[in-house]
Every structure is written in C-alpha cells, then in structure tokens.
Amino acid sequence: MSSLAVALTGNPNTGKSTIFNELTGARQKIGNWPGVTVDKKIGYLSHQGRNISVVDLPGTYSVNARSPEEKIVIDYLLNEKPDLVVDVLDSSNLERNLYLTIQLLEQGIPLLLDLNMQDEAKRHGIRVDTEKLGAALGMPVVETTARSRSSIKTLLDVFTSTMMEKYQPSEKVRAHIARVEGLRAGNLAADALEEKIIEERYAFIDSVVSECVSVAGASSDLTEKIDAVLANGWTALPLFLVMLYAVFQITFEWIGQPMADALDDFIGGPLTESVTATLESWEVADWMQSLIVDGVIGGVGGVLTFVPLIFVLFFCLSFLDGTGYMARVAFITDPIMRRVGLTGKGIMPLMMGFGCAVPAIMGARTLDSEKDRMTSILVTPFLTCGAKLPIMALFAAMFFPDNAANVVFAMYILGVIMAIIAAKLLGGTVFQEKGSTFLLELPPYRIPDMKTVLLETWDKGKGYLIKAGTIIFAMSVLIWFLGNFNFNGMTEEMNESFLAALGTGMSKLFIFHGFDTWEAGAAVITGILAKESVVSTMGILYGVGEISAEAEDAVETAATLMQSGMATAFTTMSAVAFMVFSQLYTPCVTALGTIKKETGSWKWMGFSAAYMFAIAWVVSLLVYQGGRLMGF
Amino acid sequence: MATYILGAVLVVALIAAGRHIYRNFADDKHDCCGTEMNCTKCPHCGK
Ligand SMILES: Nc1nc2c(ncn2[C@@H]2O[C@H](COP(=O)(O)OP(=O)(O)OP(=O)(O)O)[C@@H](O)[C@H]2O)c(=O)[nH]1
Ligand SMILES: [Mg+2]
Numbered sequence: 170m171s172s173l174a175v176a177l178t179g180n181p182n183t184g185k186s187t188i189f190n191e192l193t194g195a196r197q198k199i200g201n202w203p204g205v206t207v208d209k210k211i212g213y214l215s216h217q218g219r220n221i222s223v224v225d226l227p228g229t230y231s232v233n234a235r236s237p238e239e240k241i242v243i244d245y246l247l248n249e250k251p252d253l254v255v256d257v258l259d260s261s262n263l264e265r266n267l268y269l270t271i272q273l274l275e276q277g278i279p280l281l282l283d284l285n286m287q288d289e290a291k292r293h294g295i296r297v298d299t300e301k302l303g304a305a306l307g308m309p310v311v312e313t314t315a316r317s318r319s320s321i322k323t324l325l326d327v328f329t330s331t332m333m334e335k336y337q338p339s340e341k342v343r344a345h346i347a348r349v350e351g352l353r354a355g356n357l358a359a360d361a362l363e364e365k366i367i368e369e370r371y372a373f374i375d376s377v378v379s380e381c382v383s384v385a386g387a388s389s390d391l392t393e394k395i396d397a398v399l400a401n402g403w404t405a406l407p408l409f410l411v412m413l414y415a416v417f418q419i420t421f422e423w424i425g426q427p428m429a430d431a432l433d434d435f436i437g438g439p440l441t442e443s444v445t446a447t448l449e450s451w452e453v454a455d456w457m458q459s460l461i462v463d464g465v466i467g468g469v470g471g472v473l474t475f476v477p478l479i480f481v482l483f484f485c486l487s488f489l490d491g492t493g494y495m496a497r498v499a500f501i502t503d504p505i506m507r508r509v510g511l512t513g514k515g516i517m518p519l520m521m522g523f524g525c526a527v528p529a530i531m532g533a534r535t536l537d538s539e540k541d542r543m544t545s546i547l548v549t550p551f552l553t554c555g556a557k558l559p560i561m562a563l564f565a566a567m568f569f570p571d572n573a574a575n576v577v578f579a580m581y582i583l584g585v586i587m588a589i590i591a592a593k594l595l596g597g598t599v600f601q602e603k604g605s606t607f608l609l610e611l612p613p614y615r616i617p618d619m620k621t622v623l624l625e626t627w628d629k630g631k632g633y634l635i636k637a638g639t640i641i642f643a644m645s646v647l648i649w650f651l652g653n654f655n656f657n658g659m660t661e662e663m664n665e666s667f668l669a670a671l672g673t674g675m676s677k678l679f680i681f682h683g684f685d686t687w688e689a690g691a692a693v694i695t696g697i698l699a700k701e702s703v704v705s706t707m708g709i710l711y712g713v714g715e716i717s718a719e720a721e722d723a724v725e726t727a728a729t730l731m732q733s734g735m736a737t738a739f740t741t742m743s744a745v746a747f748m749v750f751s752q753l754y755t756p757c758v759t760a761l762g763t764i765k766k767e768t769g770s771w772k773w774m775g776f777s778a779a780y781m782f783a784i785a786w787v788v789s790l791l792v793y794q795g796g797r798l799m800g801f
Numbered sequence: 802m803a804t805y806i807l808g809a810v811l812v813v814a815l816i817a818a819g820r821h822i823y824r825n826f827a828d829d830k831h832d833c834c835g836t837e838m839n840c841t842k843c844p845h846c847g848k
Binding site for chain 2: 448451452453454457460461465524525527528554555556629632633635636638639640642643646759763
C-alpha cells in the first residue's frame with residue numbers, strides 16, 4: 170500500500186482543523202476566531218487502499234517565519250516535503266487568502282487549492298471559476314464546505330487521484346516569481362524591497378481575482394449589522410456582561426441547576442438508601458459500610474452532582490466560541506487589558522481558565538511578549554475553574570437558595586477582578602516591559618456547528634467525569650481514612666482523627682475569618698490536591714455519622730444531613746468568606762506543576778502558591794470582617 | 802465475607818485510579834484539558 174502525506178495550510182480561521190477532524194476523526198479544537206491552532210497535529214486514515222497521513226498546521230498570513238506559528242509552517246513544508254500541500258482558502262475572502270498562496274508558490278511549493286466555505290461564498294453571491302483559477306496558477310483546485318460529509322468524500326478522492334508532479338506553476342506565476350527575484354537581486358533597501366514585493370503580490374492577486382471571481386448582487390452584511398451593536402464602543406461592554414450573565418442564568422438557574430438538584434436528590438436519596446440497605450443485608454462490617462457510603466458516595470457523589478452544571482457551562486462557552494463572539498470579546502476587553510499591561514489577545518487563554526487553569530496556563534504561550542505570558546500564567550488561577558465551580562455552587566445553593574446564580578456570578582466576577590488587579594500589580598512591579606501591540610482579524614458571525622460544540626462539550630465533560638472516578642475517588646478514600654483513624658486505630662470520634670489534627674492546625678489561620686473549624690481547615694488542605702476535594706471533604710465530614718450509627722433512622726437523606734451539619738458550621742457571612750477564600754487561594758498541585766513547567770522555575774511556582782494564599786487570606790478576611798461591621 | 806470481597810474490589814479500583822493518575826503524570830496529560838489530547842500537544846497549549 171502506498172502512503173500519502175498531506176499537509177493543510179492556509180490563513181487562520183479558514184476551516185483547516187474542521188477538515189482535519191472530519192478526515193481523521195480527531196478532535197482538534199475548532200473555534201470561530203483566528204489562531205485557534207498553534208501547533209502542528211498529525212492524523213491518519215486510509216482511502217482507496219492508501220494510507221494517508223494528514224497534518225493540521227496553524228493558520229498563517231505569511232511565511233516569513235516571524236512568529237512561532239509561521240516558523241512551524243514553513244519548517245514543516247520545506248523540511249518534511251509532504252506529497253500534497255493543501256492550501257485551504259476562505260472562498261468569500263479570496264483576495265486576502267491568495268496572499269499566502271502566492272508566497273507559498275514563490276517558495277516553489279506546489280499546492281492543491283481548496284476553496285472552502287462554499288456555503289458562505291454562495292450566500293454572498295461570490296462565484297469562482299475554478300477552471301480559470303487553476304489555469305491562472307497552474308495548480309489543481311477543489312471546492313468544499315468543510316462541515317459536509319460529501320465535501321470530505323470529494324476531498325479524499327481528490328487527494329488520492331491528484332498527481333502533483335503533473336502540475337507546473339503557470340506562465341503567470343513564473344513571471345511573477347521572476348519579477349520578485351529581479352527585485353531581490355537589485356540593490357533596494359530592505360524596507361523598500363519588502364514594499365515592492367508586497368506590491369507585486371497584490372498586483373498579481375488583483376489580476377487573478379478579476380479574471381476568476383465574480384460577485385453577483387452583494388448581499389447586505391449581517392456581521393456588520395450585528396457588530397454595530399455588539400462591538401460598538403458604547404454598548405459592547407454592557408452587552409458582554411449581559412451575555413455572561415445569561416450564561417450563568419442558564420447554567421446555575423434555568424437548565425444546569427435543576428438537573429444537578431435532581432441528581433443530588435437521587436444520589437443522596439434512593440442511591441444512598443439502597444446501597445445502605447444492600448450492604449446491611451450482606452452483613453458488611455460497619456467500617457466498610459461507612460467507607461462506601463460516607464467515603465465513596467459522599468465524596469465522589471458530592472462531586473458528581475455538579476456534572477450537569479459543568480456540561481451546561483462548557484456547552485455555552487463552546488457555543489459562544491463557535492459564533493465568533495469571542496474574538497469581539499478580545500476587542501471589547503482590550504482597553505481594560507491594556508490598563509493592566511496586557512492586551513485583548515490575552516483574553517483567549519484567560520477564558521480557558523473557566524474550564525481549567527492547566528490549558529489556560531499553557532495557552533499563554535500564544536501571547537507575544539514574555540511579560541504578557543508571565544503575567545497571564547500568574548493570574549489565570551484566580552479564575553473559577555470547573556473544579557472550583559462545585560464549591561461555589563454548593564455554598565451558594567445552601568446559603569443563598571433564592572439567589573444562587575447571582576452569588577455564583579459574583580464569585581466568578583470576583584475571580585476576574587482579582588486577576589485584573591494582580592496583573593496590574595505584577596505588571597507595575599515584577600515585570601516591566603513595554604506592552605505589545607495586538608492585531609486580530611474579526612471573523613464573520615457564524616451559527617456554530619452543533620456537532621463541533623457537542624463533541625467539545627462531551628470531551629471536556631468526560632475529562633471531569635474521569636477525574637471524579639480516579640483522583641477524586643482516591644482522595645475520598647484517603648479523606649475517609651484520615652477522618653476515621655488516629656494512632657489508636659479506627660475512632661468513633663472524628664474530632665480525634667488524623668484529619669481533625671491536620672485541619673485544626675490549618676484552621677488556626679482562619680480565626681478571624683469565621684470558619685476556623687477543623688473541617689474547613691481540612692477542606693482547604695485537600696483542596697490543594699484537587700479543588701473538587703473541598704466538596705468531597707465537606708460531603709464526607711458533614712454527611713457522616715448518623716447514617717452508619719443508626720441506619721434505620723436515616724429517614725433524612727445524606728444531603729439534608731450534610732446541609733444541617735454545614736448550616737451549623739457556617740454562618741452566612743463565614744460561608745461567603747470561605748467561598749472567597751476557596752476562589753482565590755493556592756492553585757491545585759496540577760496547576761502548580763504546570764506553572765513550574767511553563768515558567769521553568771520553582772521560584773515562580775512557590776511565588777504563585779504563596780501570593781495567592783496571601784491574597785485569598787486578606788480578601789476573605791476583609792469580606793468577613795467588613796460584612797460583620799455592616800451587620801450581616 | 803462480603804466485607805472482604807468489597808475490600809478487594811475497592812483495592813483494585815484504587816490501583817486502577819492510581820495507575821491512571823500515574824499514567825497521566827508520566828505522559829503529561831491532564832483530564833481537565835479534555836480527554837483527546839496530550840496537553841503539551843493540545844491545539845491551544847502546545848508550541
Ligand atoms: N459556514 C462554514 N463554516 C465553516 C466551514 N469550515 C469551517 N467553518 C467554520 O469556520 C471556523 C473556523 O474553523 P477552524 O477549522 O477552526 O479553522 P482553522 O483554519 O483551523 O483556524 P486556525 O486554527 O485559527 O488557523 C469554525 O467556526 C468552523 O465551524 C465551511 O465550509 N462553512
Ligand atoms: Mg485550526
């Protein structure tokens with residue numbers, strides 16, 4: 170079987186990753202904004218008896234190797250010499266897209282032109298004469314709509330049937346290359362030379378486009394109309410907040426929360442009861458019953474309850490990502506980001522922090538300057554990641570049943586504000602360097618591809634489930650063990666357990682915060698291993714005791730027991746203080762490890778652990794004492 | 802008896818969990834990045 174190496178190149182946001190995913194069944198991140206893919210990614214398939222490898226490359230506007238992405242692309246194309254280089258173009262934007270095409274041709278790289286986004290081009294009344302375009306360049310041309318199966322099938326057939334050796338750059342292209350080479354050979358100054366070459370390229374593109382592209386009845390541009398409202402100087406920021414608020418309402422009030430409540434009722438009620446009854450009938454030892462019911466169900470179940478929230482939130486964020494609104498968010502927030510020494514571009518990795526700090530910290534690599542990158546790495550963990558979400562949701566539902574969504578929203582905003590303040594402080598003191606400029610092409614608004622959105626939601630949600638089944642499970646067993654044993658073996662009194670001893674030590678720090686119980690102290694400690702553990706710990710510690718002691722009397726579900734335990738341990742104000750602290754304190758070990766790796770220094774890792782703890786301690790103290798002064 | 806069986810099941814589950822955590826650590830993978838990718842190679846992370 171002969172093999173075929175295919176590489177996908179093109180401008181950013183032209184649909185390369187969509188095509189790649191459709192071809193190989195991979196799950197590359199797709200988003201409606203330029204610069205989603207920043208590294209090459211390889212996938213495999215076979216078609217008509219040929220093994221095909223496909224490489225998805227980052228989108229670029231040119232191949233000067235100025236940015237890391239450009240370097241990846243040009244290195245790959247020149248060194249690996251794939252059999253077939255596919256230049257994916259946005260058909261509704263041919264002029265701009267051809268600028269990369271002509272540069273690649275100048276490098277002597279034969280191309281298969283893929284005129285993608287046919288659906289949009291048609292809607293705009295744009296028609297491309299593929300025969301003429303092919304003839305003008307001397308290269309094969311194919312038309313696709315990446316989201317449709319039939320296009321992908323066509324593309325595969327073209328891949329296997331196209332013999333690139335048969336294609337030679339057209340007379341026109343060769344003449345252009347000769348002119349460019351002539352310019353290079355002359356003795357122009359670098360700047361002037363660059364300018365001349367750019368002129369040449371545009372002249373070439375103009376003549377090709379006028380030959381091959383026709384526009385019938387320019388339709389009114391919907392994107393412009395929407396942007397007049399959504400990206401307009403006055404309304405943009407308030408509308409952005411409204412948009413975020415809506416996402417929260419959907420997640421924590423309308424759709425996510427009711428599902429989470431139902432799941433909670435099920436886990437705390439029927440599930441716990443039937444497991445308890447079964448264990449009882451099997452005459453399982455009491456300690457094992459406690460381990461399973463209090464430890465595993467209390468700990469893992471307590472976290473699983475929040476899975477619906479996670480899925481709904483990820484769905485909303487993924488959906489927004491597909492509409493093209495996120496790129497506007499970068500613009501809208503640019504002035505604010507600039508004030509703290511970052512740029513709007515930094516909002517993209519930052520937004521990832523709502524999912525998990527780890528990819529967000531790594532995503533900071535896409536930022537242009539070292540200062541932006543370091544600042545972003547150090548402030549990202551302030552945001553509410555998916556693992557902190559259960560803490561916020563749990564406390565909000567318990568202490569503010571009528572206002573849960575608003576309280577959670579406030580906590581998220583607090584995280585954002587702290588991130589901004591910290592960026593400002595770090596920018597002014599630790600890192601001083603001029604901010605970089607920021608250019609981002611605004612993509613047209615699109616209706617997100619549901620398949621993409623659902624796959625991405627599932628992918629991230631699945632990660633959360635796996636985490637619950639592995640690390641949170643292991644942590645729950647550990648917490649149960651520490652909470653039920655001391656040096657004398659198993660103890661009836663949790664207050665005398667290992668965990669109580671640990672928690673008591675930690676709780677000394679929170680005497681003025683209103684939550685100086687050993688349980689809260691223990692939750693703070695376990696939370697550093699994985700933030701979900703805060704919720705597991707609460708579930709195990711407050712959901713415990715009564716059930717195993719007198720199973721028959723357990724008419725109250727574990728959930729209500731837990732609530733009554735927590736309701737007495739916290740006042741409303743100390744609950745808020747605890748939420749604030751959990752929101753802001755030291756990131757989990759995984760995030761810390763990532764910080765170490767990304768900054769290459771233990772010093773920065775230690776710094777981030779310590780300064781976040783300190784900030785959390787101070788802010789939480791201010792909130793608690795301030796609240797008490799105001800009479801709450 | 803049932804206690805021992807359940808104990809054994811739990812131990813096996815714990816070992817499996819531990820193995821997953823170790824594997825993730827060794828391969829530099831993170832569940833929270835989504836399951837399909839290795840983080841350093843994941844589209845928005847890697848470079
Ligand atoms: N209408 C339409 N939308 C498409 C088509 N192909 C891709 N898209 C959308 O275009 C956007 C960009 O797609 P991606 O596949 O992420 O683009 P990319 O070329 O990989 O972008 P970068 O990684 O930033 O270079 C997404 O919102 C896709 O859903 C198409 O043929 N028609
Ligand atoms: Mg891409």
